Amino acid sequence: MKIAAQSLQNVKAYIRPLDFYRSELPDMPPPRGSGWRDGGLCPFHPDKHAGSFRVNLETGAFTCFSCGTKGGDIIAFVQQRDGLSFPEAVQKLSNDWGV
Numbered sequence: 598m599k600i601a602a603q604s605l606q607n608v609k610a611y612i613r614p615l616d617f618y619r620s621e622l623p624d625m626p627p628p629r630g631s632g633w634r635d636g637g638l639c640p641f642h643p644d645k646h647a648g649s650f651r652v653n654l655e656t657g658a659f660t661c662f663s664c665g666t667k668g669g670d671i672i673a674f675v676q677q678r679d680g681l682s683f684p685e686a687v688q689k690l691s692n693d694w695g696v
């Protein structure tokens with residue numbers, strides 16, 4: 598699967614990590630400010646206690662201190678959560694967000 602350069606550009610330019618995580622992480626507490634925030638329950642392991650999953654609302658990076666899952670942006674988040682390749686994740690984001 599070939600990645601459309603335009604899709605990658607649009608995903609990076611138009612999907613704000615803040616909006617993305619607000620939509621994808623229903624348990625995330627309302628974020629105040631930017632930078633690293635509590636992401637609520639971790640979507641990568643059966644998480645019962647919020648507090649170990651953190652997201653960076655500027656860069657889209659995420660990390661879980663409990664299961665060790667981490668990545669550098671929202672594309673990596675979708676890749677790991679949905680088991681997709683990089684081009685597939687970009688395509689999904691592009692479709693889902695209409696960019």
Ligand SMILES: [Zn+2]
Nearest residue numbers: 639642661664
């Ligand atoms: Zn986790």
